[in-house]
Amino acid sequence: MIISKGDVLQAETRPSEWPGWVWVTTSNQVSGWMPLAYLDPDGAAWRAVCDYRDVELSVQPADTLEVLYTQDQWAWCQPAQGEPGWVPLAVLERLNT
Template sequence: MRARLLCDHHARVANPIRFHAGQQVAIGVRDEEWPAFAWVNTGQGHAGWAPVAWLRPVGDGQAEALRDYDARELVAMQGEDVLLHHEHGGWWWSERADGTQGWLPAADLELLDDTTPPLPAAQENLP
């Protein structure tokens, strides 16, 4: 599936949280704006929002990661077409034409069908 950016999107976090399946993490409060996410601390100096559904509580505020996770957001510009891999909690794991991957908010995307042509590439001012 493909989508087109309705506005520019810039990463909000310089050093996003990452963890691996089986890793123990501390789980905190849920995000009010994005309720599918909770504040997670890896115990290695990294903390951030992560999908609650991808964590299995093991007691005392701890959880085990059920799968690998990377909170990296994709930097993309308005009008750019991206490939969509999977959606979770209002965010899509997306891929730019250059292969760069990361999360984009679903609200910033226009879903395209297979018949939607790509936008023409920006053309330089030629004499």
């Protein structure tokens, strides 16, 4: 799911282990999780305040990632090769360099 700043979305809270995230649906009926902090109310709908992609990375214990930013218990990470994506903070360990 790719969201652009200004997109109008339907949002609903669902039971989740990730506080601060809501289930959103685009005008094209594509759905996925998005941080509530990235949305502003717009009448009965919500408007995206920034661009967003819901890519979740599959990572292995030996993988090295660059954490670009964090949001509500998740990190947007850049792997050594490939595209960036979200990883739960709970599975990351800071390296001492």
